[in-house]
Amino acid sequence: MITEQRSKYLSDSVQSIQPSGIRRFFDLASSMENVISLGVGEPDFVTPxxxxxxxxxxxxxxxxxxxxxxxxxxxxxxxxxxxxxxxxxxxxxxxxxxxxxxxxxxxxxxxxxxxxxxxxxxxxxxxxxxxxxxxxxxxxxxxxxxxxxxxxxxxxxxxxxxxxxxxxxxxxxxxxxxxxxxxxxxxxxxxxxxxxxxxxxxxxxxxxxxxxxxxxxxxxxxxxxxxxxxxxxxxxxxxxxxxxxxxxxxxxxxxxxxxxxxxxxxxxxxxxxxxxxxxxxxxxxxxQKDVIRMKESYRQRRSLVTHALEEMGLSCHTPGGAFYVFPSIKSTGLSSEEFAEQLLMKEQVAVVPGSVFGESGEGHIRCSYATSISKLEEAMKRIKRFIENME
Missing domain, CATH: 3.40.640.10 (Type I PLP-dependent aspartate aminotransferase-like (Major domain))
Known part of the structure; x- marks a missing residue:
C-alpha cells in the first residue's frame, strides 16, 4: 500500500525504465560462493x-x-x-x-x-x-x-x-x-x-x-x-x-x-x-606503457575465450575491441536469460544475458574476459560442462 501511495510522486520517465540487467546478475553472483564472474565490464588490473x-x-x-x-x-x-x-x-x-x-x-x-x-x-x-x-x-x-x-x-x-x-x-x-x-x-x-x-x-x-x-x-x-x-x-x-x-x-x-x-x-x-x-x-x-601492457594481456585472453567458445559449439565472431565476447547460445534452445540463470546456478559462472542490451541481443550472452587467465580457463571448462550436461 505504501508503495502504491508513494508511486504517485514519482516521475513518469523514472517509472518507465527498468533497473540494470547487468547489476541484477552481478548482485546475485556476489551472494554465492565459488562464482567466476564474467559479468561486469571492469578491468581486473589495479590502477598503475x-x-x-x-x-x-x-x-x-x-x-x-x-x-x-x-x-x-x-x-x-x-x-x-x-x-x-x-x-x-x-x-x-x-x-x-x-x-x-x-x-x-x-x-x-x-x-x-x-x-x-x-x-x-x-x-x-x-x-x-x-x-x-x-x-x-x-x-x-x-x-x-x-x-x-x-x-x-x-x-x-x-x-x-x-x-x-x-x-x-x-x-x-x-x-x-x-x-x-x-x-x-x-x-x-x-x-x-x-x-x-x-x-x-x-x-x-x-x-x-x-x-x-x-x-x-x-x-x-x-x-x-x-x-x-x-x-x-x-x-x-x-x-x-x-x-x-x-x-x-x-x-x-x-x-x-x-x-x-x-x-x-x-x-x-x-x-x-x-x-x-x-x-x-x-x-x-x-x-601509455601500462595501457599497452594491459591491452596485450586482453589480446591473449580474447584468443583463449573465443577459441574455447567455438570449440564447445557457441558461434562467436572475434571481437575487434573492448574486452567482451558475445557468443550465440541459440543452439541450446534456451533464451539468453534462461541460459545465464541456469549457468550461474549449476556451474557458478556469471555472464550477462544478451536480452538486457536490446532485442537484437537475444540469443546471445556477454562474457567479459577482463579477468585472469586461470579464472577464464576454469570458466570455459564449466560452461563446456554445462552445455554437455544439457545434451
Missing part, C-alpha cells in the same frame, strides 16, 4: 602505482578544493594533446571540453544539452544498458536500430535511413561496442557519416574503449569527413587506464554544445573529483 601516487601527492600538496567547472586546465590541455596524438582530432582545451564524473555523466549531460522533449535519438543495439534510459530521462525518445551477428553486429547505413524521421535529432554510437566488441572501420564510419550529413543529425560517439582495439588502427568518428562539427566525443579513463572507481571521463565537441553541457555540469556536479583529475593527468603523461 604512479597514477595512484599522483593522487596522494595532490592531497599532500593541499589540492582539496574545487577545480574549474570544466576541469583542471592542465588536465584539459593534456587531453587535447592526447586526442591529437592518439586519434588525430584536435580540441580547444579552453572551451571545447568538459571533464566529467565518468563517461556516463558525459553522455547524460550531452543528451540533456541537445535533446528537446519528444525528439528521437537512434540507439544502435545491442547497446550498453544505460543508453536508452538516459535518452528517456533527457526527455527524448530512444529509437533502436538493430545490428546482427551475420555481419558481426556492424551498423548498416540503410538501417539508419529506415529509422530516421522528422523528429530524429541524434545517433548514439559506441565503437568498440559494448557488448559485442565490434569495431567500426574508417570505411564503415564514412558510410554512416553520409547518412548523418544527409539528415542533418548529431552523433554522440562513445569512444571509451578506443585504446582497446586489437586488429586495426582505431578511427575516431569526429576525424572522418565533416563529422567534427556534428560529433560529441565521449571518453574517459575507466577502461584503458584501469580507473573505473576514480569516476573520471570527458566530453569534447563544438564550442556551443560543450558550453551548454558545461552549464548542466555546473549546476548538477560542480566539478569532477580533484584528486582523480590529478591522477588522470599522470595517466595521460606517463601511462
Amino acid at each position: 602505482w604512479n597514477v595512484i601516487e599522483a593522487s596522494y601527492h595532490s592531497l599532500e600538496q593541499g589540492y582539496t578544493a574545487y577545480t574549474a567547472n570544466a576541469g583542471l586546465f592542465e588536465l584539459r590541455k593534456e587531453i587535447s594533446r592526447y586526442m591529437r596524438r592518439r586519434f588525430g582530432v584536435t580540441y580547444n582545451a579552453e572551451n571545447e571540453m568538459v571533464v566529467t564524473v565518468g563517461a556516463s555523466q558525459a553522455i547524460d549531460i550531452a543528451l540533456r544539452a541537445v535533446v528537446n522533449p519528444g525528439e528521437e535519438v537512434i540507439v544502435v543495439e545491442p547497446s550498453f544498458v544505460s543508453y536508452a534510459p538516459t535518452v528517456t530521462l533527457a526527455g527524448g525518445v530512444p529509437v533502436p536500430v538493430h545490428t546482427y551477428s551475420q555481419n558481426e553486429f556492424k551498423l548498416q547505413p540503410e538501417h539508419i535511413e529506415e529509422a530516421v524521421t522528422e523528429k530524429t535529432k541524434a545517433i548514439l554510437l559506441c565503437s568498440p561496442n559494448n557488448p559485442t566488441g565490434t569495431v567500426l572501420s574508417k570505411a564503415d564510419l564514412l558510410k554512416i557519416a553520409e547518412v548523418v550529413e544527409k539528415h542533418d543529425l548529431l552523433v554522440i560517439s562513445d569512444e571509451i574503449y578506443a585504446e582497446l582495439t586489437y586488429d586495426e588502427p582505431y578511427t575516431s568518428f569526429p576525424s572522418v569527413g565533416n563529422m567534427r562539427e556534428r560529433t560529441i566525443l565521449i571518453s574517459g579513463f575507466s577502461k584503458a587506464f584501469a580507473m573505473t572507481g576514480w569516476r573520471l571521463g570527458f566530453a569534447c565537441g563544438p564550442k556551443d554544445i560543450q558550453q551548454a553541457m558545461l552549464k548542466i555540469h555546473q549546476y548538477t556536479m560542480m566539478c569532477a573529483p580533484t584528486m582523480a583529475q590529478h591522477a588522470a593527468l599522470e595517466a595521460l603523461v606517463n601511462g
